[in-house]
Amino acid sequence: MKLLFNIAWTHVSARVRQTLVGMAGVAMGVGFTIMMAGLMQGSQIDFLRQLVDTMPHITVDDERRSVPTQPAEQEYAAVQMADIANVGKRPGIKYPESVMSSLRSWIPGDVAPSVGTSAIIDHGGARIGITLTGIDPRREVQVSKLGSQMREGKLDDLSRAPNGIIVGEALAEKLGVKTGNTVLLVGGQGTRLNSTVAGLFRSGLKRVDESQIYSLAGTAQLMMGQSGVVNQLRLRLNDPMSAQKVAAQVEAQTGYRSVSWQEANADLLSTFTVRDFIVLTVMGAMLLTSSFATYNIISTITHEKRQDIAIMKSLGMREYAVRRIFIIESIIIGVVGILFGWILGYLLCYGWSKITIFNPLTGTTVPLQIYYSAMHYVVAGGISLLCCAGAAYFPARKATRVHPVDIIRGAS
């Protein structure tokens, strides 16, 4: 192997300019791939962080995913019942405090009750449909980041203002309301309630900031016309990524529909999958393209070294050993190129992280989010090395298949 490496090294070191071009090609491919991976994953993680911070990780509703099996069906195999309404006589989760106590005993996180309903907010002639969530401010801080998302006022102000509500900043802007203003809430049962804007929040998700209002649980129950009802349990987990698994367990235990944040945003997450696929394809193409420079160099060397190949074969070196020389050459170019590519990739990521962009949706200027991961470096380097080896293999195979006699006769 040392001999093959020596020959390979003499070949690449004798062609400094060509070798540097090849290395530069690999370095560019690896560097830009790392930058792109960091940028894409960074923006995705940032978005998911916002999503996860804004929403409860699991929402347990007072609905069942399907019609519950009837006792007669459980008892008799021949019985099949149809056309059964999937609603309780009275909405709400039964014995919510008991259910929460039970969940708190095993879930890795916390749970808080809430009352969810829809309403219309009426102000200055504008009527906008909204989602009203009644919360307990003391418990809410355990399950959401609402407290830290407050832009005006505090969560506790809900208790101080008459029928206090906290409104999304975008919705407030749309309605032209400010903290302290009074708006009219109209519930589904025709309930009309004058409410005071106790504060404004901004989650960063426009669809939330434009349509979500928080109130005390009692206020929401009043709007529903159902006093004492708790129709949602909101869970926050220590590990948001385990939400799907925990949601399934919660649903199995309580019988109520438990929706993880992943399920609630399944459409969005599926677009991420498509985006990931596109990004991976583009990055693969970049790495493959960068290996073309290596292909060119190895092709040139094998062409120039046809005579040497013939001599090495005539001396008794095996074909695969001669072929390996050119693959080693390619790997030398690849490894050095990858090392420079790693440096370039890091510098690009660092440079991009210093760039700030204005987000017209949120109206804020934020830096580009870059995700630094050793895996990006390993994967980009590994794929690039494989591409380089592959790029060398084919010209090397072709060159080493040449019959030495043909070359020797030609030279003579």
Next chain:
Amino acid sequence: MTEVALQAVELVRRIEGVVSHTLVNGIDLAVNRGEFVAITGPSGSGKSSLLYLLGLLDAPSEGEIMICGQPTSKLSETERADVRLTKCGFVFQFHFLLPEFTSLDNVLLPMRAAGRMTEGEMRERGLALLGSLGLGEHANKRPNQLSGGQRQRVAIARALANRPEIIVADEPTGALDTASTEQVFSILRDIADQGQTVIVVTHDPALAARADRRIHIVDGKIAEIIGRGEGGRVCEMAS
């Protein structure tokens, strides 16, 4: 009794194509150990083709070549490469040294490929070979820093590196001046005198006349053999 280093039986090399062409046509030949054989003939007579067959660089269409009694016609290309590496040494008309390597590295190449000696032993042998051919001072020079004759002597040293049974030389003096020709031929003569078999293709009748045996090829067949042509016992295969 003399040992047979190389034997060719009913050797045929045919190039198939739209018009097939026979380069070597039924040659029988036995070359003894330590014998210096010169193959002569007009251009296109098939002498180089015969040499490439004898050195296992090319495979015969028919017939058999035995090197130290070992039949080679059924060997795979890899096995043939192994036999070439250990049993045959090649010298070509042009030196065919690797240009990026020094003289010593070129001589070390077959030894490194065989991998039978330590690096120290290889260097010692390489330097000894170069010294014996008057190239001790040029061990660290590259081919482009050497004269034609010096390059060819480095090529001979390379051919001798793995102590092969047979040295095969294809017009080794064809590109040399008179003085270098004489020098190279004397070296090959000495190699044969020391017990290694030397087969040389040459156009030069004066040089051929100094061989133990001269085989004249015409149209792929042996037209004439001049010199001793004794048979003998087969030499032992060295592993």
